[in-house]
Amino acid sequence: MLIAALGRPLRAGINDRAARGGFPLRIVGYDALLFFLFAEDLAVHTRRMNQLLGAMARRGVLLRVRRARALPGAAHMADVVSISDSPR
Template structure:
């Protein structure tokens, strides 16, 4: 049996929670697998395993492992990986070598730079700045989640969040900032100046939306 856990982005979890999950899996003969397609090389160089100081039976990796090139990997202790030899594994792009070369270069870059702290510090700056503007304008918007993976949320109710997020996204786009509906990613190429611009733009949009709402209420 297998239990696969994806690290949630709309809230933070604790090491104690993951340890309880791991212990429950072990007690019932279930493999504990962490989906690190997003968290790998983002929360820490060693992903969620290092960030939470916990070891899974398997982890799945992609995206950050090769800077977006088509590559994925399964990692884990030899006692588990050795069992894969008993399976027939077939891949369409098994002979594709470019992604492996990119992977090698990317991992070398991660190890030799302050990439992890760079994206985390920008995420903290973004969260603090946008949340300050939200409080000042009376908006329900809140940036939550992990430092390098900021999650924009107007409401826990998804339809309400979408309704409020659409005009916010439009206002941000007019100011040169493209945002996803909720989960966003800080990357190595982002700069302090770009994040400051995003914060300033968010303040302008939130004030604009607050003014529009006030006029509609007064009409």
């Protein structure tokens, strides 16, 4: 499966869930290379991104700072559905 085919529904699912919940997150970028955008203002974006990085680290997932997020080749559609449909 092409990684871009996973990125499209992941982006759509997260963007939809964030919009419905009033959360200021948008996923932008290429389908296979996603970027989390929390705010147009760099200081606000950085603060919110650091909050996400901390929350993910507490769950055992380490993300690289200031990089677009590439989907791993081992990802499956079930992973995408699980992420975009999971409760807050």
